[in-house]
Amino acid sequence: MFQDFTDKASPEQGPPRLKLLRDAMQAGQLDGWLVPRADVHQGEYVAPGDERLAWLTGFTGSAGFAAVTHTQAGVFVDGRYRTQVRVQTDPNAYQPIDWPEVKLADWLRKALPVGCKLGFDPWLHTQKEITDLKAALEGSGVTPVPHANLIDGIWADRPAPPTGAITAYPDALAGKTGAEKRAELAETLREAGHRAAILTLPDSIAWLLNIRGADIPRNPVPHAFAILHDDARVELYVHPAKLASLPDHCTTDGVTAHQTDSFSAALTLLLNPVRVDPASIPVAIVTALEEADITPAFAADPCILPKACKTEAEIAATREAHLRDGAALCEFLTWFDAQPPGTITEIDVVTRLEEARRATGKLLDISFDTIAGSGPNGALAHYRVSETSNRTLSAGDLLVLDGGGQYLDGTTDITRTLPVVEVGEDERAAFTRVLQGMIAISRLRFPKGLAGRDIDSIARYPLWLADQDYAHGTGHGVGVYLCVHEGPQRISRASDVALKPGMIVSNEPGYYREGHFGIRIENLVVVQSAPPLPGSDPADSAEGRLAFETLNFVPIDRRLIQRAMLAQPEVDWLNAYHAECRTKITPRLSPSAADWLAQATAQI
Known part of the structure; x- marks a missing residue:
């Protein structure tokens, strides 16, 4: 069976884990902390080691987030999950919040006094998300502050990242080769005056290169990063174990594979300007570009519309x-x-x-x-x-x-x-x-x-x-x-x-x-x-x-x-x-x- 029927929610673990988080907030001199459902790739479905929201609160839905202060903890969910969140979380620890009717910024204005610092992991939040939040908090005295992830520091048995095998997707089913797609998108970059585009969405990378992955159950995509250059070259940043059964597909014909841990350094070597999608790019990547005096050109992921x-x-x-x-x-x-x-x-x-x-x-x-x-x-x-x-x-x-x-x-x-x-x-x-x-x-x-x-x-x-x-x-x-x-x-x-x-x-x-x-x-x-x-x-x-x-x-x-x-x-x-x-x-x-x-x- 692909599907199992174990009860994955553990609401009884919510209060002790919430206390651990608040202790970590105190040690980091933070007054609040954001816990998104998303991973660094902004996927709806995440690997076990990225289930931070479920680990903390017990809520296992595929959309939502939590905002934690030293006295309150809200779990924000839309209409699909409002019954589920009440069943899966401890009501003495967590308050279900009807989102988007209740805006995060409005809740924070009431929950945090002037002068407070709201911590967030810059790899787990998009540029647009944090830009919009800062604008909505203007005048409140609450300042969003990037910080190393507090959940990761207290999750003792956190699962390791996945290393699922990457496989080739048939060109005949795709209708275009990866080289044809790269050439078309490179022309789009040149027309816009962009020297490169940073890709962080797994399905964008899978579609562009005609590959599929096995890192996420139910979704045949690989966890990876990629840089598409305006000459149609692609630099793929991925764990080498994922390419073990496909050594040539991602190392020839204009595609070069690199270790994932070399991605951050590669960002600092790019030529201006670099296209990034504010709706999916992590804040950490934009910060790295700006610190290297590289201009981010905010525009949609070039794969999104052609893929659709x-x-x-x-x-x-x-x-x-x-x-x-x-x-x-x-x-x-x-x-x-x-x-x-x-x-x-x-x-x-x-x-x-x-x-x-x-x-x-x-x-x-x-x-x-x-x-x-x-x-x-x-x-x-x-x-x-x-x-x-x-x-x-x-x-x-x-x-x-x-x-x-x-x-x-x-x-x-x-x-x-x-x-x-x-x-x-x-x-x-x-x-x-x-x-x-x-x-x-x-x-x-x-x-x-x-x-x-x-x-x-x-x-x-x-x-x-x-x-x-x-x-x-x-x-x-x-x-x-x-x-x-x-x-x-x-x-x-x-x-x-x-x-x-x-x-x-x-x-x-x-x-x-x-x-x-x-x-x-x-x-x-x-x-x-x-x-x-x-x-x-x-x-x-x-x-x-x-x-x-x-x-x-x-x-x-x-x-x-x-x-x-x-x-x-x-x-x-x-x-x-x-x-x-x-x-x-x-x-x-x-x-x-x-x-x-x-x-x-x-x-x-």
Whole structure:
């Protein structure tokens, strides 16, 4: 099994570890300390030795941070984790803070008096983050101060950094060679007048060099740093053990590998100006450049946008990955529907689904820990089942099942909400509203230049009519055998990045009633140019429109739909989608699963 079910939270360790941190703060003459979830590469998922937030507080969510003073300790989390943080932290030691509604600077102004020093590790915070924090604290008398990491000094059994093997990624699946990518980005640097760009994001480096890594579970990326020069050369800084099985790929054709510990010294030898992304570059790197009289040119990581706009080869590959994954999920659903209520648990569900994906013979990892939340556990948007939380599925439960696979040709992610026999009318009405929002995004045509924030509300509109909503974005970007959460594109109120052809995003509205049930329906979609419609305005046709192509083909449970709530175009979309599921998936199924699929996709 890729997934394990041990309870990773240890809230009872929070108070003694908090005392150790406060002792270290006193020794360092600091009045406050910031504990981010991030590592030096700003990854969402981090290695065991970088789980500082979880080690200190017990909170294991994939987003959040803590701010600690000598009298208060706040754990800042968004709407996905507000129930989870209360379960996983000791309320006598830590106070959950609703972020971003409560700003860190506002909290610090109240928690720290004038003249206080707020310590932070400059390798774990980005330039933008600290610049914005300093601006927000102006006039407060609270001064952010870079300092050696205090958690590392008190974490006695901290795991060593990972040394996972780096492997080559096939050029045929990537659609471009690493040399072609480096040449294109070098031209971008020259046009901007930048002599080099510093890359710290693992997925940017993996994409640029057509390599993959094994340093982080669920994400096939290597921990490394890289410098891209304006002549297309790349200096890669990585632990040599990672290259043991790939000695030539990263040491020829304009790519030179170096020991990681030589990276800091190399920064001081660069020519002006050097491009760094303020949203991902650690403060420590900017400081090193400035101390060497090298001018940082603040601009986006040059890999970010080209990586997000997939090549035709990447899109073709990921289509195949989703068809394979969809067939595996249909085999699982055939088994699931045959299980009587009260006979299987959430862990059984996760285990059986992973077995179905493994049976394809192509699964390299799961793309994230599978979410299988039944009943009240389904109301936790990012629920992770453990031996402690495991529930038996009972009649009347809803099950939120969200998972995906890492295949060489693509990264998958799909959510289906499933009934255990009959559920209540309230649940069916909410499910139908979520479905309406999902269909609205699926059918959408929109002008070029619109960002995720411009269309996020379209998915929420049916829920808003019932005074319902969900506390997460409608969609996140997804890589191709890379990270399941990929920027810069999102369907979110917070996203101002224009959607472009080739971008893959999730389409996943939901609804969560704390203590009762959760609902989410998710497909991945890829942005495509939309052909003109008959009778469209000539000016609009000339400007062009975009639309979404759906990648996942797994039935949406018809038993949860209130048919009378759907308009005819919504019914037509659902019937057409289910017909496409039958056409694309049936040839890949066992006879029993093919029979199940035929029934599950009958017209409504």
